[in-house]
Amino acid sequence: MAEHAATFRRLSRADVDARTRALNEESVLDGILMEVPVGLAPSERWFERIQTDSSRRDFALAREGEAVGFSGLVNISQRDRTAELYIFMPRAHQGRGLGSVLLEATLRFALLELNLRKITLYVTISNTAAMRFYERAGFFREAVLKEHVWHRGAYRDRVIYSRFLAAGEADRSAFYGALS
Numbered sequence: 760m761a762e763h764a765a766t767f768r769r770l771s772r773a774d775v776d777a778r779t780r781a782l783n784e785e786s787v788l789d790g791i792l793m794e795v796p797v798g799l800a801p802s803e804r805w806f807e808r809i810q811t812d813s814s815r816r817d818f819a820l821a822r823e824g825e826a827v828g829f830s831g832l833v834n835i836s837q838r839d840r841t842a843e844l845y846i847f848m849p850r851a852h853q854g855r856g857l858g859s860v861l862l863e864a865t866l867r868f869a870l871l872e873l874n875l876r877k878i879t880l881y882v883t884i885s886n887t888a889a890m891r892f893y894e895r896a897g898f899f900r901e902a903v904l905k906e907h908v909w910h911r912g913a914y915r916d917r918v919i920y921s922r923f924l925a926a927g928e929a930d931r932s933a934f935y936g937a938l939s
């Protein structure tokens with residue numbers, strides 16, 4: 760249902776408000792490590808700063824002009840051809856297949872535009888829905904960092920997931936055909 764109607768694009772200044780609101784939602788802040796509450800003014804300054812940061816790319820998935828999900832590749836290393844991935848969807852847009860669309864588009868960008876070969880991400884151990892989501896998308900569990908983060912009031916394990924990327928013709932047409 761969602762795939763044909765959703766457009767993958769770079770994060771724009773106009774998305775910062777919706778992104779900030781999503782970051783403060785309970786179901787999202789459970790899955791991400793940022794200190795909350797996240798303010799709009801710091802988010803706007805963050806957006807200006809990242810415009811000149813070549814070690815990262817930030818994206819939005821849009822439907823009818825509205826940003827319905829956010830993702831990014833950070834710590835991009837062109838030497839190792841690796842990056843770390845993040846993704847989060849506002850509560851209203853979770854569980855409808857849109858996260859899978861955004862995840863695949865982000866991975867295709869990593870492969871086809873940046874020529875990356877391995878993508879890694881970190882999941883807090885309590886986030887079982889996210890682990891299922893990544894495993895279904897072909898990520899494998901690489902390691903567990905014990906009591907690695909102070910997350911929402913407790914020390915928690917972080918699970919490292921990775922996926923090696925390999926290009927197929929289907930990826931090329933799916934990615935470039937869905938940009939406009």
Ligand SMILES: CC(C)(COP(=O)(O)OP(=O)(O)OC[C@H]1O[C@@H](n2cnc3c(N)ncnc32)[C@H](O)[C@@H]1OP(=O)(O)O)[C@@H](O)C(=O)NCCC(=O)NCCS
Binds near residue numbers: 786859881883
């Ligand atoms: C994890 C996250 C990014 C997944 O995105 P999503 O849009 O919810 O994911 P999808 O809808 O593609 O898949 C999730 C569920 O919806 C189901 N689903 C997939 N396509 C569907 C569709 N077209 N219609 C209905 N349900 C669908 C999937 O089967 C899956 O079900 P499950 O609960 O059995 O796993 C999102 O839930 C989120 O932002 N969570 C909070 C932040 C977070 O934890 N981020 C990750 C940090 S590591």
